[in-house]
Amino acid sequence: MLTVIAYAVAVIFVWGILSRFIIWLSSPNPLKIPTTPAPKTFSGVVARIAGEVVLFQSLFKADKKLWLGGWIFHVSFLLIVLRHSRYFLYPVPEWVMVFQTIGIYAGFTLILALAFLFIRRLTIDRVNYVSSFMDYAVLLLLMLIGITGLTMKFIGRPNLIDIKAYILGLFSLSPEAMPDSTVFILHLLLFLLLLLYFPFSKLLHAGGVFISTTRTQTDTPVEKRHITPWAK
């Protein structure tokens, strides 16, 4: 059953993201609207986007505390994903081992950062005002994923060999028997829920930031005429 769900979610996730990108990319930018000062060259734009994606530059200018909380969350998430790659890769490459210990710490910082974001959302009147149930729910979901993950590490200790065999089976499209661990199943289900929600929600920001019009356009309206089919 879990296996079927996992495949279904994977298909929906990939289809959802792809179709969203198709919607995004098929909608044109009729005018030059970079938020200036903006770079004049493509490499300048790459640097600007890298600054946004890696360092959250604009957010840093806007709100230092939020920047710190948000950045720690995202970096922790990345480290945890890297750590998890040892469950999908066989044989396990050398570099993955680097993330084993730090990935555990990241589990804790992830939960702390999420708690901070949750409390902040609840207590700052301006942010609370614009938050919906779903904005809180997704933070809780992420926290639960983190907590079940750490539970496996420190309390439950399911059989890793089984889990790895199961996951590798999923990836190679020849599913093995489901591991016999409630925490693991819960962890996986919650994660699948996140994947399912992703393409239909604000989580899409992870992809959108790369094509944001005001950040990706060069400031070259004069140098090169910018034309779009509908706006001739």
Add this chain to the structure above:
Amino acid sequence: MAKIGAPELTGRIEIPKLAEGASADQKSYIAKPDNMAALSFPRERLPNWKEKAIEKFGELLKKYRSLQLSMDICVKCGACTDKCHYFIGTKDPKNMPVARQELMRKVYRKYFTTEGKLFGGLARAADLDDNLLDEWFTYFYQCSECRRCSYYCPYGIDTAEITMAAREIMDSIGYGQKYTLEIIGKAETIGNNLGMLGPALRNTLDFVEEEIKDNTGVDIKLPTDVEGADVLLVTPSADFFATPHVESLIGYAKVFHQAGISWTFSSYASEAGNFGMFIGNYDHMKTINKRIWDAARELKVKRVIAGECGHAWRAMYSFSNTLNGPFDYLDKKYPSPVHICEFTLDLVKKGAIKLDKSANDGFTVTFHDSCNVARASRMGDKIGGQFIIPRELIKAACNKYVEMSRGTTHAETFCCGGGGGLLTDELIDLRVKGAMPRMQALKAVIDSNGVNFFALICAICKAQFTKIFPYYGLEMEMVGGVHQLVSRAIILGAKEGV
């Protein structure tokens, strides 16, 4: 309009607690049917307005990636919530940029997303009903499209784009704002926002010429429709008669005169401003912009120069080439409009004109970066030239210059509170409050440095500040243009060695 209350000036900008509905009564007047019809919009609200609005919404999502993306990717992080001058001034939570966006996003969720269809209210999806449309009309005309929020948003979401789309949708169902649409009507039929006809314009300019002659003893012309002039100057029409705008107009004329460059106004394109931008309507923006390029071609000028105006500069610098380019009929050296500040500074640097700074010794000057110049365009070749060039020019024209505090200038500048189609009397309370952050920053340098000249490069900024200064107990004579300083400092008469 009972309560036009100017906040107290403390020199500090504080983020207020929310006061729901605090500016809900600040509503623009609805456009008259004839005015709507003249611009090819429905005369009045259509009976099936809701379906039409959703249809238009869907169309705009397909036409503007910026709109589609901002609908999808806002995480409601709240980084923008304290960045809008209208929120800081009015305390109304719906003036927080993300809350303004949410007015539209609610509808997007309901009609265009799976999330909204599945979770409805939990995801804050909502129907576009009379009430919500009413809120659209209120709060999308409480945004000056200044883009301050877009500067801070981690994904560059630009509320100005959303405001423009909302206005476009409302216009398309016959629910327009009187102020902007009247002006667009005049600009498209008569050629300027004031509806001033050619002869009236000539009269005014004759009068200005006399005044210059009286004050300086020099014969300085403000020519109109001179074929074959080198330069076509396009300036906001307020420059022709409003105070202090006209002082900058005199400044431009003196610069051309002294540098010996032949120039002209066009009575056909006697307006730099382009209110088509404010309502997010591509066709009207193009029509208004086209007058400039037709005039330039007809008058066979070599180049086009833009006078002091914020959004006009955005339209001419950022959009013009897309709308009506390429300008292959201009001199190849100047293929696009040049900002008057860049032009004048260049002449100063080349020594073609000389400025006597001491003429402005009575002034301690500070400079307000107009948002449309700061965050939506550039001057000169250098990135950030829009900040450097006006400052260099001011410093070339006076001895005492002071910056306002960090976080309120350059790309982080606060809007004057009257831009984006809000410079209308019925919104005066909003305008007074929206100016508050800028006024606080100004107050701080008045107190610490004795600033007594507030230099601007935008016609709307000038009109807005002259109007609202008295509410804050400040002298409106402090408000002036950058070329007003140039005008006072320029040395007229025989030239040495140019």
